Amino acid sequence: xxxxxxxxxxxxxxxxxxxxxxxxxxxxxxxxxxxxxxxxxxxxxxxxxxxxxxxxxxxxxxxxxxxxxxxxxxxxxxxxxxxxxxxxxxxxxxxxxxxxxxxxxxxxxxxxxxxxxxxxxxxxxxxxxxxxxxxxxxxxxxxxxxxxxxxxxxxxxxxxxxxxxxxxxxxxxxxxxxxxxxxxxxxxxxxxxxxxxxxxxxxxxxxxxxxxxxxxxxxxxxxxxxxxxxxxxxxxxxxxxxxxxxxxxxxxxxxxxxxxxxxxxxxxxxxxxxxxxxxxxxxxxxxxxxxxxxxxxxxxxxxxxxxxxxx
Amino acid sequence: xxxxxxxxxxxxxxxxxxxxxxxxxxxxxxxxxxxxxxxxxxxxxxxxxxxxxxxxxxxxxxxxxxxxxxxxxxxxxxxxxxxxxxxxxxxxxxxxxxxxxxxxxxxxxxxxxxxxxxxxxxxxxxxxxxxxxxxxxxxxxxxxxxxxxxxxxxxxxxxxxxxxxxxxxxxxxxxxxxxxxxxxxxxxxxxxxxxxxxxxxxxxxxxxxxxxxxxxxxxxxxxxxxxxxxxxxxxxxxxxxxxxxxxxxxxx
Numbered sequence: 001x002x003x004x005x006x007x008x009x010x011x012x013x014x015x016x017x018x019x020x021x022x023x024x025x026x027x028x029x030x031x032x033x034x035x036x037x038x039x040x041x042x043x044x045x046x047x048x049x050x051x052x053x054x055x056x057x058x059x060x061x062x063x064x065x066x067x068x069x070x071x072x073x074x075x076x077x078x079x080x081x082x083x084x085x086x087x088x089x090x091x092x093x094x095x096x097x098x099x100x101x102x103x104x105x106x107x108x109x110x111x112x113x114x115x116x117x118x119x120x121x122x123x124x125x126x127x128x129x130x131x132x133x134x135x136x137x138x139x140x141x142x143x144x145x146x147x148x149x150x151x152x153x154x155x156x157x158x159x160x161x162x163x164x165x166x167x168x169x170x171x172x173x174x175x176x177x178x179x180x181x182x183x184x185x186x187x188x189x190x191x192x193x194x195x196x197x198x199x200x201x202x203x204x205x206x207x208x209x210x211x212x213x214x215x216x217x218x219x220x221x222x223x224x225x226x227x228x229x230x231x232x233x234x235x236x237x238x239x240x241x242x243x244x245x246x247x248x249x250x251x252x253x254x255x256x257x258x259x260x261x262x263x264x265x266x267x268x269x270x271x272x273x274x275x276x277x278x279x280x281x282x283x284x285x286x287x288x289x290x291x292x293x294x295x296x297x298x299x300x301x302x303x304x305x306x307x308x309x310x311x
Numbered sequence: 312x313x314x315x316x317x318x319x320x321x322x323x324x325x326x327x328x329x330x331x332x333x334x335x336x337x338x339x340x341x342x343x344x345x346x347x348x349x350x351x352x353x354x355x356x357x358x359x360x361x362x363x364x365x366x367x368x369x370x371x372x373x374x375x376x377x378x379x380x381x382x383x384x385x386x387x388x389x390x391x392x393x394x395x396x397x398x399x400x401x402x403x404x405x406x407x408x409x410x411x412x413x414x415x416x417x418x419x420x421x422x423x424x425x426x427x428x429x430x431x432x433x434x435x436x437x438x439x440x441x442x443x444x445x446x447x448x449x450x451x452x453x454x455x456x457x458x459x460x461x462x463x464x465x466x467x468x469x470x471x472x473x474x475x476x477x478x479x480x481x482x483x484x485x486x487x488x489x490x491x492x493x494x495x496x497x498x499x500x501x502x503x504x505x506x507x508x509x510x511x512x513x514x515x516x517x518x519x520x521x522x523x524x525x526x527x528x529x530x531x532x533x534x535x536x537x538x539x540x541x542x543x544x545x546x547x548x549x550x551x552x553x554x555x556x557x558x559x560x561x562x563x
Contacts, residue, residue: 018563055405057562077407085405091398095324104323107316108406156406 006069008033008160008191009054013063016049023049025215026063033159036182036192038202038209040297042305045212047195048088051164054193055085068159081109084153088164088195090145092137098148099124099133102155109156116155123151127181143174150181160191167201179204199297213305223297230303231295232257234273238266238280239288248285255279260302267299313408317416318423320403325424336428340377340435344370348439360498363527370441371450371526372495374432375518378425378458383486385421386465387478394470400561410558418462418550425458426451442526450525453535456542457518463549464514470556494519517541 007030016024024046031037039047052058054067056076065072067079093101099120106116124130127147132140140148146166153161166182167175182205186192196202202209203223210220219226236256240248252259255276256268270276273292280287348366352359359365393399403413433451436442442450468481492502493515499507510516517538524530 057401057404059562077409080405081407083405087398087401087405089398091402093320093324093399093402094397095327095399096320100323104320105402105406107319108313108403108408110313110316110407152402 007031009065009067009193011063011065014050014053014060014065015062016046016053016058017061022215024053027210027212027215027217029210029217029220031160031191031193033191034186034189035207036186036194036205038206039193039195039212040197040199040202040209040301041195041212042197046215047212048164050212051162051193051195055083055162056080057085081156082159084156084158084161086146086149086153086161086163086166088168090149092145092148092152094137096137097133098129098135098137098140101137101148102152105152106155111156119155119157123154126154127151128177141174143170143177146170146174146178147181150178154185158190160193161185163192163194165195165197168197175201199301202297211301211304218304219300226297226300227295230300232269233271233295234269235293235295235299236268236270236273236276237289237291237293238268239264239290240266241286241288244286251280251283251285258303260299267302269295269299313412314415314419316408317403317413318420321417321420322423333431336431337435340373340432341438343373344435344439344441361523361527361529366439367441367527368523369496370436370439371454371523372519374429374436374450374526375454375457375515375522376490376495377432378429378454379461379486379490379515379518381425381428382421382458382462383465383482385424386462386469387481388475390417390466390469391472391475394560404561410562411554413561414466414550414554414557417466418459421462422455422459425455429454429458436526443528446525446528450522453518453521453525453539456539456546457514457522460514460518460542460546460549463546463553467549467553467556470553470560489513489515514542514545 009029009031011027011029013026013028014024015022015026027046027050029037039050041047049058053060053065053072056067056072056079060072068082070079072079093104096104102120102123103113103116106119107113111119120133121130124133127150129144129148129151132144137145137148150163150166163182167178170178179201182192186205192205194201194205206223208220208222209226210217211226212218219230221229238252252266252268256270258269260267260269268276277287277290277292344366347369348364352365355365359368361368400413404410408416429451433442433447437444437447465481468477469475472478492506493499493510493513495515499510499516502510521530521535521538521542524535
């Protein structure tokens with residue numbers, strides 16, 4: 001058994017290869033007890049492969065990892081007994097009812113039938129599906145299916161929950177309900193490991209995160225640290241006519257610290273967005289639209305990976 | 312034992328749907344065997360191989376074939392569904408259940424299904440006066456073992472199937488010819504000489520010899536040994552191949 005100060009997950013040189021393809025390239029990270037830890041990155045960056053190795057669903061190719069002080073190589077069943085998994089794509093048991101999805105799943109953890117029934121009741125309540133208990137899984141909406149998946153991941157009262165893109169494809173209400181439930185779990189001391197595409201999700205949920213790109217970790221820290229250290233305080237988003245764009249003559253560079261050119265607009269990184277905008281206006285630049293906002297993780301992401309998130 | 316948890320899950324799924332199948336699994340053999348016994352059997356009369364009438368010749372072979380068909384069906388589309396389309400196994404493997412537990416549980420459950428299907432079939436045989444109870448149990452046992460050979464072999468095949476489009480090919484060119492030509496409807500010495508060794512290599516041929524031999528009380532324990540040995544050998548090899556396929560597919 002491990003001590004309280006030791007990280008819940010510790011990875012050193014963690015590597016996953018499929019044949020000659022390197023999905024995860026010798027990454028190091030620690031996840032501490034009770035924190036919400038995020039893996040950010042574009043599709044194919046290696047986030048899901050990393051999650052699968054933590055969840056003992058995929059063998060580690062090279063490097064070292066310990067989960068709750070145990071090695072996935074030798075103690076897969078013991079580790080899995082203490083983890084809850086919310087996969088990217090639903091894998092609820094469509095041949096069973098909502099309630100059975102919890103009760104029969106509980107049996108895989110050697111939880112007694114009586115205890116399974118009690119926990120199923122509590123969890124259905126927790127994810128607001130009590131009224132759907134006897135329904136077929138097929139009849140649930142996307143948001144309900146996600147909530148049921150989360151309830152199922154909690155059936156063994158895990159120390160650690162792995163959530164692989166938990167809110168992808170959900171409508172805003174469903175996302176907010178899910179975030180609120182995850183926040184409550186965090187309050188209870190459950191460790192969360194989350195992969196996501198969504199910067200708002202990462203900022204909402206994660207205490208600490210790493211950005212992955214091309215199988216490697218490119219940066220890490222708290223959301224605030226990442227924003228403060230990687231990008232300027234404010235961003236001026238500009239849309240310009242083609243004629244105006246052609247006659248800028250270096251004015252944007254003069255008005256900001258750094259420029260990101262997206263297909264439809266410019267992002268100007270600056271300490272004071274209004275001031276930069278006033279400067280441009282004073283030089284006769286005509287803008288179709290201009291928006292000043294605070295820098296976000298999305299901007300960090302653009303900076304460190306050189307591309308937009310959803311490609 | 313963790314494999315029993317997988318067995319339990321399947322039993323609960325079955326408990327929700329069994330009503331639709333149970334009528335079929337009793338009346339189908341009843342109608343079929345009656346037609347053979349009272350119709351085709353009369354036509355063939357005393358010429359039937361084995362000298363006990365055609366029904367006694369055919370029914371035990373169909374018992375073995377029924378187990379083969381149950382195992383074959385369950386190990387194709389429903390299995391690929393759990394591997395790929397519904398990803399049921401992905402969910403189960405996120406619990407302390409290992410791939411070994413999972414496969415052992417599935418095979419145990421299939422043995423149970425064959426006990427139900429074959430047991431019903433054997434009951435119909437007894438009802439129609441084919442065989443006597445203790446011997447019929449031995450016949451049923453041989454039929455279930457035959458089914459298990461197909462369950463493991465076809466699971467090994469399914470674990471390596473991407474889309475399931477190969478299953479039609481499997482049914483048409485492997486299962487159906489085996490059903491027709493492995494000594495089920497007529498003794499294999501009626502086959503062209505060059506095809507006889509092929510028939511002998513099929514697991515169904517050995518299952519049929521055993522099931523028929525026990526049901527008609529014409530096979531000694533000593534004579535049954537090579538047939539059992541062959542079935543067990545193929546079962547063991549197929550089990551190993553299936554487990555390898557499952558591990559590669561579900562835990563790589």
